[in-house]
Amino acid sequence: MTNSTMTCAAFDEVLPDYLEGTLDGSLRSAVEGHLRECVRCTGLVRDLRGIEAEAAKLPDLAPSRDLWQGIETRIAAPVIPLAARPERSRRLAPTWMGIAAAALIVATAGITYTLTARSFRGSNPAVAMGPAIVTQPNAGDSSTPSEVGIGTEAPQQSSQPSPTAPRTTNVNRAATEPQSGGVAQLVRQEIPSEAVYSKEIAALQHIVNDRRTQLDSSTVAIIERNLRIIDVAIEQSKAALAKDPASRLLSDQLTRALDKKVELLRRAAMLPVNT
Amino acid sequence: MAGMGATARSNVVRAPMGDSADVALAAAGDRQAFERLYRTHANRVFTLCARMSGSRSRGEELTQDVFVRTWEKLPQFRGESAFSTWLHRLAVNVVLNARKIEGKHASRTEQSDVEDERRDEMSRAPLHIERMDLAQAISGLPEGARKVFVLHDIEGYKHEEIAEMMGITSGGSKAQLHRARLLLREALQR
Numbered sequence: 001m002t003n004s005t006m007t008c009a010a011f012d013e014v015l016p017d018y019l020e021g022t023l024d025g026s027l028r029s030a031v032e033g034h035l036r037e038c039v040r041c042t043g044l045v046r047d048l049r050g051i052e053a054e055a056a057k058l059p060d061l062a063p064s065r066d067l068w069q070g071i072e073t074r075i076a077a078p079v080i081p082l083a084a085r086p087e088r089s090r091r092l093a094p095t096w097m098g099i100a101a102a103a104l105i106v107a108t109a110g111i112t113y114t115l116t117a118r119s120f121r122g123s124n125p126a127v128a129m130g131p132a133i134v135t136q137p138n139a140g141d142s143s144t145p146s147e148v149g150i151g152t153e154a155p156q157q158s159s160q161p162s163p164t165a166p167r168t169t170n171v172n173r174a175a176t177e178p179q180s181g182g183v184a185q186l187v188r189q190e191i192p193s194e195a196v197y198s199k200e201i202a203a204l205q206h207i208v209n210d211r212r213t214q215l216d217s218s219t220v221a222i223i224e225r226n227l228r229i230i231d232v233a234i235e236q237s238k239a240a241l242a243k244d245p246a247s248r249l250l251s252d253q254l255t256r257a258l259d260k261k262v263e264l265l266r267r268a269a270m271l272p273v274n275t
Numbered sequence: 276m277a278g279m280g281a282t283a284r285s286n287v288v289r290a291p292m293g294d295s296a297d298v299a300l301a302a303a304g305d306r307q308a309f310e311r312l313y314r315t316h317a318n319r320v321f322t323l324c325a326r327m328s329g330s331r332s333r334g335e336e337l338t339q340d341v342f343v344r345t346w347e348k349l350p351q352f353r354g355e356s357a358f359s360t361w362l363h364r365l366a367v368n369v370v371l372n373a374r375k376i377e378g379k380h381a382s383r384t385e386q387s388d389v390e391d392e393r394r395d396e397m398s399r400a401p402l403h404i405e406r407m408d409l410a411q412a413i414s415g416l417p418e419g420a421r422k423v424f425v426l427h428d429i430e431g432y433k434h435e436e437i438a439e440m441m442g443i444t445s446g447g448s449k450a451q452l453h454r455a456r457l458l459l460r461e462a463l464q465r
Contacts, residue, residue, distance in 0.1 A: 016453040048456045051463070054404045055413070055428040061322040063335045068313055070339050072306065075346040214336075270347070272340040272373060 006034040011041050019048060073207065074270060197258040204265035214273045223268045230264065233257040298358045302349040309349075313342055316359060320366045326425045327370045329414040337373060341366045367426065367440055404463060412462035416455050423448050424455035 011034050017023045018031050035042050212220055237254035244250060294315065300308030320341050325334025345365060352361055413421060422441065426432040427448070432440075434448040441448070 016449055019453070020449065044460075047460045050404055051409070051456050051459050052428050054406065054409050055424070056431075058326075058406060058410060058429060060318045061325055061331070061334075062318050063321045063338060064331065065335070067317065067321075067335055067339050067342075068310055071313065071342045071346075072310070074339070074343045075309070076306065270343060272343075272369070273336040 006030045008034075008038060008041055011035075011038070015041075015044070015048075019045070073210070194258070197262065200262050201258075201265060204262065204269055207269040208265055211269065211271075215268075215271060219271065223264065226264055227261065230257055230261045234261065294358045295354070298349070298352065298354075301346070302352060309342075309346060312345075312358070316362055317342075319359070320362065323363065323366050323425070323430065324370055326410075326413060326429060327367070327422050328373075329416070329418075329421055337366075337370055340373065341369045344369055363430075364440075367430075371422070371440060408463055409459065412459050415462060416458055419443075420451045420455035420458060423451035424459070427452050428456075 011031060014023060014027060014031060018028065023031060035045060208223070215223075234254065234257045237250055237257055241247065241250045241254060294312065297305075297308040297311045297315075301312055317338065321334055321338045324337035324341065325331045328334050328337055341362075345362060348365065352358065413424065416424060419441075423437055426437045426440070427434065434445045434452075437443075437448045438445045443451075
């Protein structure tokens with residue numbers, strides 16, 4: 001096509017680098033020599049430069065609607081601040097959530113059985129009813145699925161509000177005075193934070209329900225399945241507590257299960273669209 | 276971009292005055308301040324999301340995702356760069372990650388061989404580029420080529436930055452860019 005030593009095919013090979021301005025001197029000279037003689041390649045360079053120039057001048061676009069309301073709904077979820085943790089642990093794989101929920105059930109059922117059996121065997125009728133106790137969830141147990149319901153940690157009795165749970169009031173330590181029977185037993189009244197949890201859960205559930213159509217159906221199915229598992233754990237914990245209201249462990253298990261439900265709903269509420 | 280005399284807008288610092296106060300307030304949980312940030316940057320973020328995704332409706336969804344993510348991440352913003360730069364980079368990551376999550380297949384034309392589609396263009400008239408046509412043609416680009424084109428030619432990122440963000444090589448970014456430009460030329464000539 002031209003009298004230059006460079007063919008159009010060779011020109012095409014080096015065109016990206018030529019456009020980037022990264023060709024060395026001799027090759028660039030050959031390209032420029034080819035361009036002086038070749039209409040086809042001159043037109044190609046002109047068009048590509050024109051496309052780049054026009055692309056850079058494209059104006060900003062505007063959404064067809066105000067997106068703020070949707071954003072605000074999602075960020076206004078009654079989010080309970082979580083303790084800072086590594087980014088990689090922030091997104092739970094559905095498999096892990098399922099495993100965690102299953103572990104929660106197993107642990108809860110085991111503890112329920114053990115403590116219920118113990119209460120039937122040797123409950124002390126002389127136990128005095130003391131002030132309420134509410135065990136607070138551990139600050140670090142809020143979102144790592146492997147920690148859920150393992151039940152190996154000693155329950156905490158800190159009066160400091162946990163960053164992972166709804167702030168509660170009326171948090172008191174149990175009476176620990178020795179009783180006439182020689183048994184110091186912690187007595188639990190109804191968990192005062194349950195109402196707080198219920199409110200949080202209801203609000204989050206509402207948001208998740210509204211977002212149902214924005215999420216992938218398989219994601220929704222997994223979330224619902226895990227919610228059912230957690231609900232079973234909650235119900236079992238409540239039933240066990242009804243039989244043994246003094247149990248700190250059961251109280252703690254219930255709190256953990258409620259925590260898990262809040263967190264799962266929160267994550268569902270914050271999921272990006274189509275996940 | 277030296278060779279092209281690039282005029283792509285800079286992805287760095289388009290920070291309106293007063294951003295820093297609202298950023299601090301929003302990071303502390305002030306939703307009104309965050310709404311002001313949204314109002315300031317919404318179009319810029321939406322433009323990026325729409326162009327990278329090739330769809331205005333998808334761009335709107337992604338824009339919401341970007342600002343929700345921004346709200347979550349804002350407490351971690353240390354002010355080492357302008358907020359607008361940080362937000363822009365976060366938006367790019369949200370769009371790229373969204374695509375990974377969706378796991379959709381590359382578009383039909385992804386594997387096409389551009390070289391085979393070239394024709395003798397010696398007799399063609401100079402390309403007349405209308406912006407509407409160009410915008411439409413960009414949205415019709417294959418996924419990878421479109422993202423590289425938007426990031427490089429529109430948003431002004433360097434190949435090295437694009438390569439890092441997209442998990443490809445710098446050479447791959449250059450190849451995708453060139454392919455995108457050729458495909459756009461082809462589309463605009465129809």
